[in-house]
Amino acid sequence: MSRTSIFSRLLSASIAIMIASSASAQMDKTCAFFENETVELVIPFSAGGGFDVYGRMVAKYMGPQLGAASMIVRNQPGAGGLLATNQTWTEKPDGLKLQLIAVSGMLAAELGDAPGVRFKTNEFSWVGRVSGEPDVVATNPGGTIKTVDDAQKLGAERAVRIGSTGLGSPQYISAKLLETVIETNANVITGFSGSPEVYASLGRGELDLFSSSLSAADAAEKAQTGQTIWLLGTEAVAGRPEIRPISEMVDAKFLPLIKAHASAVAAGRAIAAPPGLSEDRLKCLRDVFDRTISSPEFLAESRQLNRPVEPLSGAAVADLVRGASEAQKEYLDLLRSSFAQ
Amino acid sequence: MFDAAMTGLLDVLSPHSMGLMLIGILIGFVVGVLPGIGGPVAMALMLPFTFGMEPIHVFAFLLGMKVVTSTTGDITAVLFGIPGEATSAATVLDGHPMARKGQAGRALGAVLMSSLVGAIIGAVVLALSIPIIRPIVLAFGPPEFFMLTVVGLIFMASLSRGQMLKGMIMGCAGLLIALIGIDPQAGVPRYVFGQLELWEGLGLVPIVIGLFGGPEIVQLMLSKESIAGKAVSRNIDGVWQGMLDTFRHWKVVAWAGAIGSAIGVIPGVGGSVSQFIAYGQAKQMSKTPEEFGKGSIEGLLAAGGNNNAKDGGSLVPMIAIGLPGSVSTAILLNAFLISGLNPGPEMLTTHLDVTFSMVWIMIIANIIVVILALPLLKPLARLTFTEGPILVPFLLVLTVLGAYAENNSMFDVWVMLGAAAVGIVCLRFNWPRVPLLLGAVLGDLCERYLFLSTSLYGWSWIQRPLVILLGMIIVAILFKTVWDVRKSIRRSSEVRA
Numbered sequence: 001m002s003r004t005s006i007f008s009r010l011l012s013a014s015i016a017i018m019i020a021s022s023a024s025a026q027m028d029k030t031c032a033f034f035e036n037e038t039v040e041l042v043i044p045f046s047a048g049g050g051f052d053v054y055g056r057m058v059a060k061y062m063g064p065q066l067g068a069a070s071m072i073v074r075n076q077p078g079a080g081g082l083l084a085t086n087q088t089w090t091e092k093p094d095g096l097k098l099q100l101i102a103v104s105g106m107l108a109a110e111l112g113d114a115p116g117v118r119f120k121t122n123e124f125s126w127v128g129r130v131s132g133e134p135d136v137v138a139t140n141p142g143g144t145i146k147t148v149d150d151a152q153k154l155g156a157e158r159a160v161r162i163g164s165t166g167l168g169s170p171q172y173i174s175a176k177l178l179e180t181v182i183e184t185n186a187n188v189i190t191g192f193s194g195s196p197e198v199y200a201s202l203g204r205g206e207l208d209l210f211s212s213s214l215s216a217a218d219a220a221e222k223a224q225t226g227q228t229i230w231l232l233g234t235e236a237v238a239g240r241p242e243i244r245p246i247s248e249m250v251d252a253k254f255l256p257l258i259k260a261h262a263s264a265v266a267a268g269r270a271i272a273a274p275p276g277l278s279e280d281r282l283k284c285l286r287d288v289f290d291r292t293i294s295s296p297e298f299l300a301e302s303r304q305l306n307r308p309v310e311p312l313s314g315a316a317v318a319d320l321v322r323g324a325s326e327a328q329k330e331y332l333d334l335l336r337s338s339f340a341q
Numbered sequence: 342m343f344d345a346a347m348t349g350l351l352d353v354l355s356p357h358s359m360g361l362m363l364i365g366i367l368i369g370f371v372v373g374v375l376p377g378i379g380g381p382v383a384m385a386l387m388l389p390f391t392f393g394m395e396p397i398h399v400f401a402f403l404l405g406m407k408v409v410t411s412t413t414g415d416i417t418a419v420l421f422g423i424p425g426e427a428t429s430a431a432t433v434l435d436g437h438p439m440a441r442k443g444q445a446g447r448a449l450g451a452v453l454m455s456s457l458v459g460a461i462i463g464a465v466v467l468a469l470s471i472p473i474i475r476p477i478v479l480a481f482g483p484p485e486f487f488m489l490t491v492v493g494l495i496f497m498a499s500l501s502r503g504q505m506l507k508g509m510i511m512g513c514a515g516l517l518i519a520l521i522g523i524d525p526q527a528g529v530p531r532y533v534f535g536q537l538e539l540w541e542g543l544g545l546v547p548i549v550i551g552l553f554g555g556p557e558i559v560q561l562m563l564s565k566e567s568i569a570g571k572a573v574s575r576n577i578d579g580v581w582q583g584m585l586d587t588f589r590h591w592k593v594v595a596w597a598g599a600i601g602s603a604i605g606v607i608p609g610v611g612g613s614v615s616q617f618i619a620y621g622q623a624k625q626m627s628k629t630p631e632e633f634g635k636g637s638i639e640g641l642l643a644a645g646g647n648n649n650a651k652d653g654g655s656l657v658p659m660i661a662i663g664l665p666g667s668v669s670t671a672i673l674l675n676a677f678l679i680s681g682l683n684p685g686p687e688m689l690t691t692h693l694d695v696t697f698s699m700v701w702i703m704i705i706a707n708i709i710v711v712i713l714a715l716p717l718l719k720p721l722a723r724l725t726f727t728e729g730p731i732l733v734p735f736l737l738v739l740t741v742l743g744a745y746a747e748n749n750s751m752f753d754v755w756v757m758l759g760a761a762a763v764g765i766v767c768l769r770f771n772w773p774r775v776p777l778l779l780g781a782v783l784g785d786l787c788e789r790y791l792f793l794s795t796s797l798y799g800w801s802w803i804q805r806p807l808v809i810l811l812g813m814i815i816v817a818i819l820f821k822t823v824w825d826v827r828k829s830i831r832r833s834s835e836v837r838a
Contacts, residue, residue, distance in 0.1 A: 046748070048385030048672035053679065056389050077748050079540040086537065115530065116537050161797070167528025189796045191525040191789050196674075197608070200664045204479050206797050219678065223663040223685030304393055305679045339528060 031067060031284040034095065039063060039071040041271070042099040044084035047075045050215075053307055054130050054269055055100045061301075062292040066285075080169070081105055082116050089119035093274040095281040098127065103267035103317070105170050107324055112335030114168055122318075122325040125277035128289040129312035132268025133214045134233050135174050135261075136243055138226035140202045145209065146229060148182050148249040154208065155184025162188045163198040163207040168339045170265075171195065174211035174232055176338050177261050181246060181254040199225040215308075233262035260331040264324040268310070270317045286314040342471070342693065349397075349697030353705060358401040361394075362702065365405035366709055373413030375739050379426035379546070380410035381668040382746050388672060388679075396680040397698045403676055404699060405706040407669050408460065411649050412710050415452045419641075420445060420568070420724055421736060423554035423743075427545040428612040428651070428667075430778055431620040431644035433553050438636035443569040445722035448641060450583025453711055453718065455594045455645035458587060460707040462598030462646075463605065463653025468700045470606075471689060474661040481607055484802035487790035488811035489607055490783045493614035495815050496621035497776045498822050503631075505826070508776045511767075515780020516787075518543060525789045538752040547744040547757035548781060554740045555761020556768040561729035561736070568725040568732070580718050586638050587646075593623050593639050597646030605654025608666030612651050613782040617775075619647035625821055653703055660688045660696055 043055040056073050063071025076084040081102050088099040107121045108114075139145045145154065154160050160182070164175040167190060179186045189207065192198040195216040201207050203225030211232050212220075220226035231237060234247040234255065247258050271289065273282065292298055293311040302309045312320075327335075352358060365387070372383040384403055391399040414425020419436035432452060439448035470477060494512070501508020521532045522542035533539040557568075564570060587594055597619040604615035623643035624633045633640045656673075658664040663684035665671035677684055688696045724732070744757035767774050794802040802808060 046385065046668075048381070048388050048668075048675060050675060050678070052385075053388075053675065075749055077541075078750070079537040082540075083537045116540070166523060166525050168523075172528075187796075189793070190527075191793045191796065193525075193789070196664045200478075200608075200658070200662055201482065201797075203662055204482050206482060219663055219683065222683035222687065223661075225662050225685070301392070306681050307679070 031288065033281060034284070035067045036069045037096055039066060039068045039095075040097050041071060041073050042084050042088060042097070043073055043075045044077065044081035044099065044102070045075065046077045050307075051100065051102070051269065053305060054309075057298070057301055057305070057307065058100070058130055058271065058289075058292065061295060061298045062288060065288045065292045065295075079116060080109075082109060082114075086116070086118045088272070088274055089124070091274045093125065093276040093278075095273055095277055095285055098271050098273050098285075100130065101270055101272050102170075103129075103270050103321060104264045107264050107267065107321065108170065108173050108335050108338065109168065111325065111327065111332055112168070112173075112339040114339040120275075122321050123275040124272035124321075125275060125282050125285075126314040126317040126321065127271040127273060127282070127285045128293065128314045129268050129270040129317045130293065130309055131307070132266050132270075132310050132312065133308075134231055134237060135170075135211050135265050136214050136217045136228050137178060137209055137211045137230040137232055137246065138199075138202065138217045138220060138228045139209055140205050140207065141224050141227045143205075143208065143227060148230075148246070151182050151186075151209070152184040155182070155186060159185050159187040160209060161207045162186055163192060163201055163210040164188050164190050165192050165194060165198065166190055171198070171210075171212060173335065173338045174261070176334055177257065178209060178211050178232065178246075180334065181250045181258065183251065195220075199223070202226050232258070233265075234259055235262075256328060257330050257334065260324065260327045261334075263320055264327075267317055267320045267324065268312075270312075282314070289314065345693035346468070346697045346700075348694040349699075350701050352397045352694065353401060353698050353701040358398055358698075361398050362401040362405040362706055363709070365402040366409045366706060366713065369406035369409035370413055370710075370713065373410030373425060374417060375743060379414050380407045381426075381672060383410055384669055384672045388676060391676060392679065394680065396677075396682050396692075396695050399676050399680050400673075400695070400699055401702055401706075403673060404702045405709075407652060407673075408649065408703060408706040409710045411652060412453065412456050412707075412714065415456060415645055415648060416449060416714075416721060418553075419448045419452055420721060421554065422557040423736075423740065424549055427549045427778075427782060428616060429644070429648050430549055430553065430775070431616040432641065432648065434620065434634050434644065434775065435637045435640035436644070437557070438634070439638070439641065440568055440722075440725045442636050443725070444579055444636070445569065445725040446718060447579030447583035447586070447638075449718045449722055450580035451586045451638060451641055452583070452645040453714055454584040454587040455597070455642045456649045457707050457711050458591075458594050459598040459601055459646035460649035460653065461704055462595065463602040463650035464700045464703040465653075466599075466602035466650075467653040467656055467703070468697070470657055471693070471696065474657055474689065475686070477606065478658045478661045478664070480807065482805075483790045483793035483797060484805050485807045485811065486607060487787065487794050488808050488815070489604065489614060490787040490790060492811060492815055492818070493617055493779065493783050494787065495818050495822075496617045497779050499621040499624060499818070500617065500779070501773045501776050504771070504773060507772050511773055512776035512780040515777040515782075516784040518548075518777075518781040519784025519788070522785075525785075526792050536752075538750065542785060543756055543781070544744075544747060544750075544753050545782060546747050547753040548760045549778065550740050550743050551757035551760025551762075552764040552767075552774050552778060554736070554764075555758075556764040558733055558736050558740070558761075559765050560768075562733050565729050567728050570729075578719070580715070580722075583638075587642060590639055590642050593626070593642045594646035596622060596626070597643040598650040601647035601650030602654040605651030605666075606657045608655075608658045608664050612655060612667050613786075615651050615654075616644060616647050617779055619643045621818075625818075625825070630825070649707060653700075656699060656703075660684055660699070 045051045059071040091097045162175045164172045175188045199220040217228045230246040414429045418424040418432035422437035424430045497512040600619040655666045665674045
């Protein structure tokens with residue numbers, strides 16, 4: 001190695017350290033506000049559930065990183081998350097009140113003109129995504145449906161039964177999308193209390209198809225109440241080539257619709273502050289969030305608790321939400337038909 | 342299977358598991374004795390502390406806690422007339438009248454021992470069902486669930502005998518309360534008046550606390566006396582007598598335990614229905630049904646025997662196919678996933694020892710609860726002789742806290758106060774409260790499963806064998822109720838003549 005190259009490497013390394021330390025000094029300055037403050041993270045669902053675990057994991061590690069005196073978790077269940085989200089929307093945007101939001105559900109409620117929505121998802125101050133998993137489609141274990149053609153063949157004999165929870169739920173929106181794109185005689189059966197109950201019904205052979213999150217489908221596969229067959233999106237999941245994207249099997253005219261849905265779902269579970277949070281505090285929260293979620297301790301806990309994280313920066317979440325907010329007419333129509341008007 | 346059972350037992354008996362179980366039991370005891378703050382709230386709050394534990398340690402801690410909150414819920418139901426959870430409302434019906442008669446010690450002894458016997462029955466049912474667990478769970482679909490809710494509703498008639506019309510009106514009012522919220526089929530908001538808090542319906546915990554606790558508190562305030570103020574007997578030493586009552590009326594307890602564990606298996610329906618079925622069944626079998634609701638030891642034993650037995654049953658669908666049947670089993674399911682276990686066939690093969698460890702935890706934790714609670718029963722029973730003005734402020738705080746705790750919601754406190762007002766009016770004008778609760782608990786399930794059954798099967802669901810069997814049971818219960826009513830009318834007219 002020549003002397004010049006060693007010198008240039010040393011120089012570039014020291015410049016990098018200088019930039020990094022000045023950036024960290026700047027960040028410390030922007031984050032000074034949070035020192036010894038109490039930050040509240042609102043979870044829009046009951047304590048003890050899967051959503052709650054994610055929130056508590058983030059709060060445990062993000063509070064100390066932020067330099068806050070404490071970061072407390074408050075559960076505020078009600079109206080499928082609308083109650084808490086409406087309230088966060090009107091909170092003072094000082095960065096001390098944050099919420100973990102089920103983005104696709106809130107986005108769908110807003111775009112579908114659901115009653116009770118008093119916020120604009122696009123205008124929240126997005127801090128970052130904790131997890132985001134795609135929707136998949138499952139059939140009953142040992143079922144005959146493997147391709148969309150199979151579903152259409154079944155549809156020629158009798159209505160294909162697609163399970164769902166109540167109207168307006170994320171599962172109902174996926175079920176309606178599935179019903180639209182497979183272009184066959186299908187019937188969405190509503191009224192199940194949640195994914196486990198739909199999977200139990202699928203396991204009994206009462207239903208033919210059900211669309212849920214990938215983790216729910218994986219759990220059902222292990223419980224032998226469901227068998228995952230398709231991805232309700234356009235791009236295969238890394239490491240899961242056996243789950244074929246449905247876009248490969250349906251008419252190309254449905255591609256934009258599937259894409260719009262997949263990108264809304266991709267926004268996943270993300271943390272947001274009320275709209276109008278000042279640039280510097282948002283930057284601080286975003287930087288601290290990014291640092292927290294990539295820290296070895298956080299990742300170790302996520303692995304230990306079997307709660308995989310798929311982080312995405314606040315700016316990227318904001319882009320996803322903005323993209324989905326400008327969805328095309330077909331997707332908006334689908335969403336509007338998914339809520340009782 | 343025997344090996345797995347033994348491995349499960351040894352794992353549970355390890356110092357680490359036993360230590361955690363004791364901690365869980367102690368936390369559950371302190372939290373559970375507060376009315377309204379039952380198992381689900383305690384478990385949800387404690388779940389984060391299990392992060393990183395071994396599966397068996399997690400269950401020793403959480404299940405131990407769940408078991409003790411079921412029992413302590415019964416204690417508050419007996420002492421103050423305020424049930425710990427919606428699923429233990431039946432304990433109030435006879436337990437509290439006994440306390441008012443000055444027999445709190447006997448009532449507590451009876452409820453403690455019958456809970457233990459019920460829990461053992463539940464655990465045995467869980468253990469015996471392991472080889473056939475999946476076919477059993479999968480045999481029950483929405484049509485069978487619907488019929489079971491109807492069986493529960495039919496007991497409304499039996500529970501309001503003597504004031505049938507009032508009972509029916511209250512039951513219908515309960516069904517109307519169940520209609521509040523977003524309807525499960527068409528997503529239409531019903532009777533929500535623009536309030537998002539009403540979208541998911543009225544919370545059962547605040548209704549139960551208000552309906553039963555409200556009138557008790559007002560009575561204590563107005564009379565300025567203790568709970569057992571006017572009682573002739575002031576016997577707080579009846580604990581042993583109460584425990585012996587469990588064995589004296591062993592048939593009642595065995596039936597209640599069997600009903601609790603069998604119906605507890607049905608997800609969603611189990612816990613809330615089984616208490617009324619067990620209670621109603623005990624009333625129908627009893628030679629002194631007129632005593633029920635006025636402090637009948639048989640009524641109390643039926644409620645107690647059922648209460649902990651259903652916990653064993655409710656674990657069955659969760660273990661077999663990952664279907665939680667109640668709020669607390671949903672939290673346990675989450676604990677499963679967090680500790681890397683997958684409900685389903687794995688739990689019956691590679692992790693069979695963990696499944697058996699849950700059976701052992703149910704048994705051992707219940708025995709520990711009885712041993713720990715025994716010395717406390719006498720001082721607790723003495724509370725019923727404490728003067729009202731001293732007791733009331735504590736009870737007020739506890740009821741408000743209990744209503745608030747489940748959802749951190751002030752709205753629930755208002756619901757509790759509304760329910761308390763209804764409860765007071767009911768008590769003043771002698772209208773039965775239980776049918777109202779029964780309607781509110783079962784209305785939602787009844788509607789949902791009826792629509793699901795017709796959506797899935799058309800009307801052909803009526804021809805399913807289990808549906809026909811349950812239909813026959815309903816007809817038999819109706820027939821027996823009508824027969825008993827006619828008999829009692831004839832008897833009273835003979836007496837008058």
